[in-house]
Amino acid sequence: MTDSPDRPAAHKFVLRPGAPSLPGVRLDARWRVPVYMGRRLPKALAPYAASVFSWEWMIQDVLNGRMPPPVVARERPPLREYQHEPVKLIQNAHASQAPGFLLAYPTGSGKTAMCICATHDLPDVRRVLVVTKLDVVPAWRRAISYFGSGGKRWVVINPEQLWRLFFHPLRPLNSLPVDKAAEFAAQGGILHFPFDVVIVDESHMLASPASLRSRTVQRLLLPEHGTNRRPWFLRASASPFSNPGETAYLDDLLAHAAGVDAPGALSRAGYQEWLSSLGFTLNTDHTRRWFHDLNGDDVNKLNHLLFSRGVGTTATAEELGLPSMTRELRPVELSPDDQVQYESAWSEFRAQYGLEAVDDVLDSTSEALRRVQKASLLKAPKVAQIVAGLVEEGYQVVVPAWYLDSVSAIARLTAAALKARGLPDRVVEITGADRHLRERKRQLFQAGHALVAVTNSLEGVNFHAGERGGAGNGRDATQSPRACVIADVLTGGRRILQAEGRTHRDGQRSQTVYVFAENTLEEEWLARVLRAAAGTQALVQSPRDAQDLMDLAAQLTGAVDGRPGQ
Template identity: 30%
Template structure:
């Protein structure tokens, strides 16, 4: 069968190129959507921006893809849209004020009186801003009062520098963190500024908006530069720009696992070194250039395991931030003392021991195969399955321990990492025993603030939760209603040892805060690898706070115990 005849064309051998000006402009894409018309309110009307939950009906409202929100134009919100009226200081309320000539008035909040630590902390932040710094690292221990410190500081900075717009980026869950920040802003006084409180998950919605001060609550959430979150953070914080940038307050009690995870401090480090910001875009490479003990490994840059070299690196890094006049960082330990963390061994029954040993041997065999084939995903999956099985085996023991604490009239905060093999079975067994449980886990399964208040008021003596930060479960808290939380003794329990000391430190700060002492226990199966992991966790927890790097040696020890030292560190910390 004859083949298809090729079209013959003549090609010129000339090297002459068509001038750029003569090139044809690309045609517009077929069906490209025109830009949405600007919203205009008529006389006496207002553009209302609505906080409509995902897939909720909003009759009469218009979806604006340019703003990524629902809007309605009119004099007053109709009754069917009234539930979506956003509270003060939220992202939707901020956008609404952008679209109208006059901002809506904000009702007065319940006054809050700053503690001495908050007032002096704010003075340190303001001094840093006045000196022209780019970033201030506020690393106070959990419960010392970072929220109040940053609100006072932002207000003063805007007053002295002439700004009016403040962004607060908070951690999950939004149902707790955003109201908490809104109450704090109203209580300490908003200073007549325009505040926008959002979460790290919604950072894309504000990445193109200009701000004068940016508060990064739990700033360690942007320690990885390969994520979309970092891309949006870089835009809103000005981390890649030299001019027209906001002053950034990075607030976190646990800055990072290693100096390599501090890219959000790069603008300040570049300024301190007198170098352009673009030279610090690759933080690990720059640290290596400055003599830090870092090198490229299989999974990217890695920090040395030599203890003396680590101490030297940390001292030098701390000096870069702390030795200036004024300093660009502040860390204060909790005046009520460090949290007490002890191990709680669980004696397994013969049947439980057999199940545990079977799971352990199965895990080790799977891990050897994954290591031999260099299948990282397979190794991570094996580690995850083993941890889930081990936790499920001990669920009843955890329930028994909780029941004993409740009978002793204590309130118990239970930290878990898995839902189906830990949170659910523990909760269901407690409910069957007639013990009320506040549940803060699972996406959209529970009203997290309502559940938190059940625990805080004592209506539920037990709280089972998966979050590591941004919720308060301590005794005596001033609640949104103006009442005070129950004063019963709080005790905490890690159902399983946490691999990351940073995460563990954050968890203990949920109850051990604001002057309230709350001891914590780490449950583990006796005479198993869990006992060894728990020992490492307890020994290293006390030093995994204010200085980056205290956590990595513990992670390495745990990885070796689990035959997982060939996996990237995130296999343990992000499990």
């Protein structure tokens, strides 16, 4: 008996991991994914359906004989005026056989749209892989649907899931624990399907070449089996590096621009020697740190190699007509009792605050971190009052923090401060501990149902005003002005720029307030972090922003002679 025209044919539905073992669900022997065979997906399995542009979605089409995907003709949504030039530069780099490209445009400039549209007209490109942070995966999939796939097969995946794209000649990866499978994939994995273009969003996450994600991404870039054909590597980041030593993941671009061979895997010292051979001076201060104000020649050298030789592009917010960042330092004076608490032993401090005991064996860096956390917790009541005051002025406020203890304390105290002022005490906590609720909580904030979001998610989550579809169910985010109150001193210049960018993006202005405890190690640490952030901005040719950050750092104790290690 054949299927009637009005009845759909049997279909293999690939399900996401964690799908229940209901009748009709089996584990595919080759791909090791749960599959349901039927005409329609049962209602109980609908939440586990493969997401569009996911790895499961691609395997579903493989099992159903739908490779490559059908080309769907559609009119492309318009780009902003300034986005056309970088799209053209990306395409020119591909045509010139450069190994890749760095798109170092500022937060909120629409790098996702530029990357997608740049691939549409690339010749001989069938498959495109996007590697991005877990929280940004849905946004990339929505953007591809909006701007169009260009008739190409797209897979969007987070770095921790990359191992699933590989098989190993000696190890059955799908039957190993995830950490073991990921390590074997990075060491000797072979791709199930080659990709023609690999896009790494937030590419600064590859700054440590020894990390598992960096080694796995490098594995993606090996030549296709039996050929010399390599994927083309497109990186995008608003904060790609804070010093030249963090450019190892761009060594192919630097080598191409300099007309030399790429150095391959090197130790940190070996990579610095290679940079020296290219003409970098890499001067450091008395603490052995590279700062841009000591290295004008290095700034110019990096600009020449990356942004003047066809392998990268950058621009300032001012050049693009985007609002400039507004930053403010807000010191908090500890009371005499709090100052005593700050100087107390770590275990005693934790016990007084009712926190779990931790190992008291310290090195110099962990000692510095714990002193910074003391200041963070002690100033939490003042942070709550600052946040409540901004809400009273009409802002929706995002509070990036680092420590989970700080997130919890600030959220609780802020709710109380809002209630005391007669304001709705709607505060959401968004952390890595509640991944299944993170998007729902974010949408509550974007819809205006929560006025404050306290979070330790510093990348890949958007809180800006007017975000398209940001409130869920097709609704845009509120237009209420945003403020970003950075409650913890965050290590690393790139990290604080990413934290600022959660609200100051997509052309929406947001003010940033840095709250710090006076006369503590936190103040000295903040000075150094601001200087590191200035280095990031100087290296992506944003001298005005670099100077603004240096001016802030100069206002703090320990701007030059601070002690903490980074």
